[in-house]
Amino acid sequence: MRVVLWHVHGSWTTAFVQGPHEYLVPVLPGRPPDGRGRARTWDWPASVREVSPAALRRAVDGSDGRGGVDAVVLQRPHEAGLLRAWTGLRAGTDVPAVYLEHDAPGGPAAATRHPLADVDVVARGRVPVVHVTRFNALMWDTGDARTVVIDHGIPDPGHRWTGERERVAAVVNEPVRRWRAAGTDVLLHVAERVPAEVYGMGTDLLAEHLARRGPTAATAAGHLHDLPQAQLHERLAGARAYLHPYRWTSLGLALLEAMALGLPVLALPVTEAYAAVPPDAGVLSADPDELAAVARRWLHDPDEAAARGKAAREHVLARYPLGTFLDRWTRLLHELHDQAARPGG
Missing domain, CATH: 3.40.50.2000 (Glycogen Phosphorylase B;)
Structure with missing residues (x-):
């Protein structure tokens, strides 16, 4: 056709x-x-x-x-x-x-x-x-x-997770304009407690926003990136875990792609997340402090992170072929x- x-x-x-x-x-x-x-x-x-x-x-x-x-x-x-x-x-x-x-x-x-x-x-x-x-x-x-x-259907990027960077990664497009819906405040709450890196379109505006909040926030702005998809997958694979901070979204394809790469997931229990993230693949919680606590645990326990990421990959390839x-x-x-x-x- x-x-x-x-x-x-x-x-x-x-x-x-x-x-x-x-x-x-x-x-x-x-x-x-x-x-x-x-x-x-x-x-x-x-x-x-x-x-x-x-x-x-x-x-x-x-x-x-x-x-x-x-x-x-x-x-x-x-x-x-x-x-x-x-x-x-x-x-x-x-x-x-x-x-x-x-x-x-x-x-x-x-x-x-x-x-x-x-x-x-x-x-x-x-x-x-x-x-x-x-x-x-x-x-x-x-x-x-x-x-x-x-x-959705996910082209398999291959199991690339290495988790060598003790950081939580997130992909949020236009994090300033979509502040509440994208959960940018949740992202920053977690990022104040564990090392994080943020990818996506419009992260330059987030960098400007963080720079106005003082030197600590400005340092975090150094971990903001807007990369092509192929480079994004390579970068995500090196992070220890994936954070999906969205309050209101359809179902982020970046979340499913991160799972296919083999990253364990932290997310809010909203919209379609219940179907995308089973308990063995990560943690769904409405409490940002709990998300930060689990992230901290995974940063200190790469074996648990790897096991959760393996389950995440298996689920997403079976659920979204x-x-x-x-x-x-x-x-x-x-x-x-x-x-x-x-x-x-």
């Missing part, structure tokens, strides 16, 4: 494009959010092709000689408008489409109406809303829209394509 999708979530897309299809990813000059094109910090296969709006139109009408487009994966509400403006196609009417929801609802958790809940083609079941966790599917109000849950993820997506896309091909579809 030929599938159109925007580059929105790099880690998720890295898993998705490992499938057997051709993937058309819009690109615009300067690579803004609506046209990032191929990833430059993830390893994507040659089956992922960058297309300008004009090239996408040629792909859709078949004038590029490759046979048209079979499905569109929407990930943001305005992408249906981009598709129509660039190609003339209406998602769910002229071309099979799904809406992939990456996030938990950001407003009142039990009452947030999904932006696609009242869209006509969604209400008629032509554009299912795909959630990445069962928790998200439970919390979003999607009205009468058809909903599907397709769990890449092959199952790709098979479920392929079945859904074929189902929508076949449905559209039927008379009256």
